[in-house]
Amino acid sequence: MWLLLRRAYPVRILLPLRGEWVGRRGLPRSLAPGPPRRRYRKEALPALEMPVSPVTTSEIRQYLRAHGIPFQDGHSCLRAPSPFVGSSDFNNQKKDSTASFCLFIDKTTGHFLCMTSLAEGSWEDFQASVEGRGDGPKEGVLLTEGPEAEDREQVLRIWNRAVPLWELPDPEEAKLARVMFGLTKVTDDTLKKFSVRYLRSTRSLVFPWFTPGASGLRGLKLLGAEGQGDGVQYVETTIPRPGAYHNLFGLPLISRRDAEVVLTSRELDSLALSQSTGLPTLSLPRGTVCLPPALLPYLEQFRRIVFWLGDDLRAWEAAKLFARKLNPKRCSLVRPGNQQPRPLEALNQSLSLSRILRTALPAWHKSIVSFRQLREEVLGELLNVEQAAGVRWSRFPDLNRLLKGHRKGELTVFTGPTGSGKTTFISEYALDLCTQGVNTLWGSFEISNVRLARVMLTQFAVARLEEQLDKYDEWADRFEDLPLYFMTFHGQQSIRSVIDTMQHAVYVYDVCHVVIDNLQFMMGHEQLSTDRIAAQDYIVGAFRKFATDNSCHVTLVIHPRKEDDDKELQTASIFGSAKASQEADNVLILQDRKLVTGPGKRYLQVSKNRFDGDVGVFPLEFNKGSLTFSIPPKSKARLKKIKDDNGLVAKKSSSGKKGAGHQNSETCLGQDPSSFQPDTKSSG
Ligand SMILES: Nc1ncnc2c1ncn2[C@@H]1O[C@H](COP(=O)(O)OP(=O)(O)OP(=O)(O)O)[C@@H](O)[C@H]1O
Incomplete structure (x- = not known):
């Protein structure tokens, strides 16, 4: 009955208000591919509709069982053999070991991603494909799109112009860049390991987004630094635009056997963490702003995930929210505090990052907790009274x-x-x-x-x-x-x-x-x-x-x-x-x-x-x-x-x-x- 009721509602998906755009703000004109061009959809600011039937985890499980598809229960996804790697492979996969279960189905939305073919789509797409299976992906199944041609051109142009910091001809320039980004203690080896480059014309660091398997570049993040009073303000620009920029920076360095990872909110923090602890680390594409579900399959392999997102209450709150998506039982959070700044700062202050990591608190609370479990959180609020009061209006x-x-x-x-x-x-x-x-x-x-x-x-x-x-x-x-x-x-x-x-x-x-x-x-x-x-x-x-x-x-x-x-x-x-x-x-x-x-x-x-x-x-x-x-x-x-x-x-x-x-x-x-x-x- 419940199922019928839920299906009866034509729930429509919400979409960001986004027209198509081509210009890329924040980049120098010299890097833009020719004169500025624009393409419009019909309406200037469309809000699109897309029918979606909400699906529950038990419905997904039932469906897989009913169609004889074996699956394993993961933290945020179900894993199954992929029908998108060719029919013969699919049959082999069924018999094969867990490693070949390369299809990840999000337990909350039913959205799927095949890690081998990079096919992805909605739950409806998956059903359509399973029911009409025969020779691979069917109509309606979306294969992950590569970057738009224009983006691709721009990505390559920037990447080819950027150079490793240690190859800068002028040592003074290299020194200045390191100071600007707080990289004085980060070694060339670390920068090399993460393939970080520097774009001289915009004085920006360039962080690459490689396609899985490191076979090509999908995008880039440019990080510029601007002096603001005594401090420095960082300005980020991504290609593709932020909504489509899903780079888990550091992913090519993760081995299949890694069971633990530290998540940071900035690439610079991951460099510091990796260098001083040697632990696998990834940084989230948009910091504390969001954790897009599209990234969850890449995090399934980890038995333990430590969040070290920053040094304030917002970072702490974001970590708690993200932990919910990843299954809080495997997540720990580094509490912000005076002695626990963000990783790059900790490195620069010669603190022990491994010691800070050991203080991480479990994200999961039982239904009944004692004050002992809450005391750190209460302290966090007291140390950050302003932030605990919430985001302040700038106009009111x-x-x-x-x-x-x-x-x-x-x-x-x-x-x-x-x-x-x-x-x-x-x-x-x-x-x-x-x-x-x-x-x-x-x-x-x-x-x-x-x-x-x-x-x-x-x-x-x-x-x-x-x-x-x-x-x-x-x-x-x-x-x-x-x-x-x-x-x-x-x-x-x-x-x-x-x-x-x-x-x-x-x-x-x-x-x-x-x-x-x-x-x-x-x-x-x-x-x-x-x-x-x-x-x-x-x-x-x-x-x-x-x-x-x-x-x-x-x-x-x-x-x-x-x-x-x-x-x-x-x-x-x-x-x-x-x-x-x-x-x-x-x-x-x-x-x-x-x-x-x-x-x-x-x-x-x-x-x-x-x-x-x-x-x-x-x-x-x-x-x-x-x-x-x-x-x-x-x-x-x-x-x-x-x-x-x-x-x-x-x-x-x-x-x-x-x-x-x-x-x-x-x-x-x-x-x-x-x-x-x-x-x-x-x-x-
Ligand atoms: N302080 C104001 N003085 C004069 N006009 C106003 C003022 N505030 C809003 N308006 C205008 O009044 C119109 C109605 O405003 P709005 O739709 O925000 O009201 P509302 O209270 O939400 O209406 P409803 O009760 O129908 O939901 C709009 O054209 C708006 O630009």
């Missing part, structure tokens, strides 16, 4: 003052009067986080993805793009590189299919913020108000559980109940029962009247904040050209922390000190509180 400093930041695993409920600008505001609020590396999935059920993307792009550029179309490409290129994904749903949807899609996004794209606009589109067509309230409670509960289980923040837009036009909204104005506000960690309300005068003005009220209790209100001013809400630069009225969500305003505080740690903190940072005084009459 007042939101930082109240909420402190955007944290994983929380549920935010957002409401406001009809047509007040909820979608427009939440779009900028999410975009702000996304530009800072928060992988974001949008579920926009009311307005189309094209319209939403247009709003977002305008907000991204902070300009009216229709008036400067010559800049469109520049902005669109930058926008494309954001870790932003859109569900292709429109109109009424079942909560099951939405949650399935969110789950998929967390697994495949490491999404850690989902925006649902809005909840009313999942409520079905219940006519009776009691049914509607029960339905809403169920949906809110499902999102709450999803956020907690997946360490993923969910922002849920809910319409308010019908109120008198002259009343301020409060937490109790959210449609439905009190469940939504009880389950939420944060409640935000976009208020559009009373407290401000003049068209376009709004203010944002934080009426619940579970993290540290600060609630309050601050003004927003709408800019019609850029569709952005920003804090009026010279506004007299500023953020005000208020006593409770009934709108009872606290006394004006003269000190402006924070009232952290309790629900009823009261601080007014404004100079003119009366101008933003909520309407106490309506508070009941």
